[in-house]
Amino acid sequence: MKKKLGVYICACGGNISDYVDIEKVREAVKDEDCLVLAKTTMFACGDTNQKDMEQDIKENDLSGIVVASCSPKLHLTTFRGVSERAGLNKYNYVHANIREQGSWAHSDNKVGATEKAINLVKAAIAKARLAESLEPIIIESKRSVAVIGAGVAGMKAAISLARMKDEVYLIEREGKVGGHLSALEKISPEGTDGRELLARLEKEIAAEPNITLLTNAEVTGTSGNIGDFKVDVTIKGSQGEMVKQFVAGSILVATGFNSYTPAEGEFGYSNIKSVITLPEFKALISEGGKADADGTMRLYYNNREVQSIAYIYCVGSRQVKGENKYCSRYCCTAAIQSSLDVREKFPNVDNFHFTRGVRTYGKQELIYKESNDKGDVYIQFPDKKPPVVSEENGKVLVKAIDILSEKSESEVVADLLVLVTGMVPDSDTALGNLLKLPKGRDKFFNEIHPKLRPVETVIDGITIAGTCQGPKNVAESVNSALSAAAKSHSFVSLGELELEPIVAYVDNDTCNWCTACSDVCPFSAVSMIDHNGKAVAQINKSTCKGCGMCLPVCPSDSIELISFTNKEMESMIDVLAQ
Amino acid sequence: MSKRSAKILVFSTEKISDPAIDMAGLLKLHYPPEVFTIPVRCSSGIKPRWILRAFEKGFDGVFIAADGSDCSYGESCTEKTGHLVERVHEMMKSQNIEPSRLRMAAICSVCSESFVKQVKSFNELLLKQEIQ
């Protein structure tokens, strides 16, 4: 039976129609074979248009639709939903990307962009003519989640997942949990002690029977897919190593960050004794004090009293020359908090902050204000002219141009220089490589979309939480951890998942079982069966991932991939070649 | 707009290189509009007959935007895509098609600039061949 197709060309409120003449596209495709309807629309994804599409499908008894709009990565599910609501099998909808690969890519060439859009829509129509109805594959999903990394994000995620009644494996490579939390003596805004928070979390984890905590444990192998990941964990113990394997429906990655380590000589680091990093400074505040005769607390570093402290901000962040272009987000507030702490504990200390503009966003502004009110001195140096640091009589001399005072040269001789170091991605890249997690330009793990899918990765079933996705403070890490927990939970909570039925299949008549396909299949989805007395290949539907690696190696071209068949591919190629 | 562009078919991959090509659009990194992309699941799943079909029907060049080591279906992808290209190059020679008309490069999910550079230089090469 001949197909009845409808085509929708989206203006995207100008994003497409400013560069692509969508009316011309409509004119050019409206007489294509099988087409009964071709429309343009302001926003294809808008509610009204979705309703119109549903009505069109029903009224015209359409057996397929083509939507030409933005990248299918954004709205594939939207239009599949439209199809399903209108009673059309969702695999009869074909998408043409005329924004990211059309109007935007060729905004310099309107004629060319329009021509290309016409071809792309025609190719999609060609594919829609051949598209077949498919039923999704339903798989069982194990109600368990592997949480990798037991810092504050991982611990909070584990507790929440357990409270949502999921089984949780919390895997920590160190001997103890907590990550950086125990090093935070005072956390803004209320000066909460990180060690107290950690004690609370440890107690909560111990009280959850659904959490299996594994320390000194590293994920050394994974296989399987969403709903059914097999995770190998190597645990180091006093009797050597052992490998434990378990199954998880989802994996939540919360592997955290490293503090930036300055290069040798960067602002005098490791050449001048009194130059330390922010984490080193935090440790010094809690350990380096001595009370003098009248009970006043005094701060000592290397047996010398510290009365003046200089801070240089953005060390390892927002680099003009280096690779770290990003802002580390937490450090302005963390440094100011530490400078307030040090003043409170050691009243005779003076603080001098060399910044590139203070970024105490939101309510954190209040601590910046407090610091100013208490008399801390702020100097802002130009982005491209960082301060110069030298040693002078055992002290540190910091020279900088101050754009807050008519660009005058400003000099501070300090007993201690604190380099306000930012966050860098975890130096151990093994896990990212193992799970094939994509990274952004900043080398942190990348989400699919910062607003639409902020905790999901391109690997189905794997979520990311906390600072492994990008710099965050404690509260922000927890927000993202619980958000990731919500997503991981939704992968496992219903006990089953729908998978795309995009799998390979074999033509029994032409297959001669040569093992070429089973040799290349990374998922061992191919086995030999008997077909009317002849050995042929058979592909297991639930283990086939639809990668298509078996397609080109078959000497008799007996394997096809659903929705990427020779007919579909070649009809698209033919149209695009015109 | 005087200079003609070569007609290029790009095989991208849904999860890795197609997002990079999308991002090239988002960043308005322009490339010739005669470059058309068909996304597949994995670059090691492209059939030689599809590539040959493209040449037969009039494409000047075919560019495989390969997954490289980022492929979510396994590390063997790079090697397999490499073999595939070698095989097609042989087939092209036997059909008197200049093998340089098929090119492959790994394009990671954020390699937008690299993609644009690749297709532009490929375009120039194809145009040069045409003149000769």
Added chain:
Amino acid sequence: MQTERIKLTYDALVIGGGIAGGEAALNLANNGYKVLVVEKSLSVGGKMIMLSKVFPTLDCSACITTPKVSEISRHPNIKIFTESDIESIEKLGEHNFVAKVTRRPRYVVEEDCTACQLCEEACPVIVKDQFQYGLVGRKAAYIPFSICSPKVAAIDIDNCTLCGACEKVCPPGCIDFTMKAKQYEISVKTAIVATGFELFDPSTVKRYSYQEGKNVITSMQMERLLAPTRPFHTILRPSDGKVPDKIAYVLCAGSRDDSMGNPICSQICCMYSIKQAQLLMGALPMADITIYYIDIRAFGKGYDEFYEQAVSMGVRLVKGKIGKISEKENGNLVLRYEDVSTGKLKEAEHDFVVLSVGAKPNEEPQSLFKTQKLELDNLKYVKQSDPLLSPAKTTIEGVFVAGAATGPKDIPDSILSAGCASTEAISYLNS
């Protein structure tokens, strides 16, 4: 007039249908819970649906909001009440809340309206359009805005003259002036407060000349001018319809200033101003754009890179706090400011000024809870009882908070906090 309340039962009540409330509702619904979203205005989508594009990806905001909004409005587990007020929420015990809700009449039968806009054409009354932030007019019978959800007309009864013109032209005859408010009594097991934030009103600060200066607008008005669904399809200054070529941004308008009642940083203004500047450079390639700032707070993922991109595109950044803005006869504006780099007082003339207005707390949620106190913090935002480890918990057990109700937040942070609130709510439902 005491009418019988309609009784309904849900697992969760989400107060506010902006992006945070919507995201929280979706998370709950996708895990099988039944959710009621109560929204006070005519459309869900909150402030985000009104934006032009979003930083730092420059995706168009409608493209990201509409599919979410559409998913929310179609989800079998979600019911939405727009144009509705919560009168009270009482906690009777754990997992036991009762909310009294009123659905105000929109005088249009929602199910029958086809959004054909004929009523709009027929209506003789013209008033300022609040959805376009007063930039243009609208009728008293009107569709709120082009991508609103539900896309249904409404009658603005306060401004309606009851002439009946709309009734006559309405094809399905769905205009009903006899419509009454409906009262509900809703039983739920948990509630999520997602009441968002208010925008700072610059007319309270005389020196900004927001009302006298015709060419001084707020950043939200600029969002509308730049949006794909924009009223003029180009950028025009209000006084004479001229295309501006020397545009100024005044950052921290209503933020970081005790004298304006807001000591904190609003967290979003630097980035949206930088975004608008980039969009303006695209729309008006010849225009000069200057941003007057105190500090640039480009702190999120990809934000600093986005800021550097604006600088490299030629956006001028001047570190200086704006004192007074005065209007000249030709409609241009003179900005007095202290140029921090020279320490001198300076003046600059611009033909269009955008005030980057900050966020203010929405104090409304406090008054909704009757039996137990929903506390606010010192800044009048909803108080977080355990801000570091459970940022979504409030002072009432079983009531959680999402989005900018706890303090200014950009969209990614609002969405993450909504995810957090839904996880806490599911945990509570399972306890």
